[in-house]
Amino acid sequence: DTGVSQDPRHKITKRGQNVTFRCDPISEHNRLYWYRQTLGQGPEFLTYFQNEAQLEKSRLLSDRFSAERPKGSFSTLEIQRTEQGDSAMYLCASSELGREQYFGPGTRLTVT
Amino acid sequence: KQEVTQIPAALSVPEGENLVLNCSFTDSAIYNLQWFRQDPGKGLTSLLLIQSSQREQTSGRLNASLDKSSGRSTLYIAASQPGDSATYLCAVRPNTNAGKSTFGDGTTLTVKP
Numbered sequence: 660d661t662g663v664s665q666d667p668r669h670k671i672t673k674r675g676q677n678v679t680f681r682c683d684p685i686s687e688h689n690r691l692y693w694y695r696q697t698l699g700q701g702p703e704f705l706t707y708f709q710n711e712a713q714l715e716k717s718r719l720l721s722d723r724f725s726a727e728r729p730k731g732s733f734s735t736l737e738i739q740r741t742e743q744g745d746s747a748m749y750l751c752a753s754s755e756l757g758r759e760q761y762f763g764p765g766t767r768l769t770v771t
Numbered sequence: 772k773q774e775v776t777q778i779p780a781a782l783s784v785p786e787g788e789n790l791v792l793n794c795s796f797t798d799s800a801i802y803n804l805q806w807f808r809q810d811p812g813k814g815l816t817s818l819l820l821i822q823s824s825q826r827e828q829t830s831g832r833l834n835a836s837l838d839k840s841s842g843r844s845t846l847y848i849a850a851s852q853p854g855d856s857a858t859y860l861c862a863v864r865p866n867t868n869a870g871k872s873t874f875g876d877g878t879t880l881t882v883k884p
Contacts (some may be wrong), residue, residue: 701876750814760805760817
């Protein structure tokens, strides 16, 4: 068990470009969560999966955002046509049903 | 809509002092509450999880309590050390055990040597 990993750790992109982030959860965890965090704020929920099913999406997740978890393993979060307001830390977490959430190190996105 | 508040936003104490961090939430229909610490620019590290049926949890120098009816949780840190300096966040999960957790904005703790 190596914990939750995220890739890349940092991403700088120009406005209008698409970006994709990857999260690898703890292997036996059936739940996977995505959050977004800006400076000085707590994480805001974006979406979560139970196995491969996406069960809830926040209204923060506009149509430019899409997340997948094929085969209930790793997950990807894609942002299309990035905007400066998308600059944030994107955090992934995983858990067993009803148990503690364990977070990855995050992906820092900067949109210039 | 669940709202989570952590007061104060920042706290500075001398090394060795015992301290309490506060977390309040507006909807008492929760499944569990989890405390985390976050170092600058890093992810969140889980400290303690309290299920809605529990009153407290302890881990080393940390003790977390939960009063669901009043919508409050506290994190007690005994004999604080400079290495405890970080931002402490609490998160509540609704009693549907849905995936969505609502976080407070955290308390930034500085322990001075």
